[in-house]
Amino acid sequence: MFDVITVPVDGSDYGFEAADIAIEIAQKFGSKIAAVHVLEEFSFNSYDSEEDSGDEILAKITKKAGEVGVEVVEHLLTADPLRDMNFIIKQTGADLVVIHAHGANNHRFVSFEENDVSDTQIGSVSERLIRTCDVPVLLVK
Incomplete structure (x- = not known):
């Protein structure tokens, strides 16, 4: 049913929640994960530090998925998430996208309580994917 499940991750707890669900689905359907x-x-940070951080984030997902026998293909890209996510998803060959409702760019979004965010709100990348993506999008809240 789902050969490739793409999960965009930003390093936040919310992103890792979405990755956990993607891994669970992949395990049930024998799918691969495309972790992006x-x-x-x-960015105001050095490219090297951003790249190192991205490698660590993807490695966590690969390790966790590997523990349950799910294959992960890591994608570390330089892009504009809002503008380019649909293109990235097409390039990964996704049959399903699993994404959290809220992003956490540079860890600015710490928690719903600290940022006065309602559970009915949705981040811009997630919202655009729901409206424009050609494959099913599972929104994790």
Whole structure:
């Protein structure tokens, strides 16, 4: 049913929640995971530190998936998540996208309580995917 499940991850607890669900689904359907971490084109941090951080994020997902026998293909890309996520998803060959409702770019989004975020709100990348993606999107809240 799902050969490739793409899960965009930003390093937040919310992103890892979505990855956990993607791994669970992949395990049930014998799917591969395409774990995607996007390095933003314009960042105040050094590229090397951003790349190292992205590698660590993807390695966590690969390790966790490997523990239950799920294959992961890591994708560390420089792009604009809002503009480019649909293209990235097409390139991964996704049959399903699993993404959390809220992103956490550079860990600015710490928690719902600290940021006065309602559980009915949705992040811009997730919202755009729901509206424009050609494959099913599972939104994790």
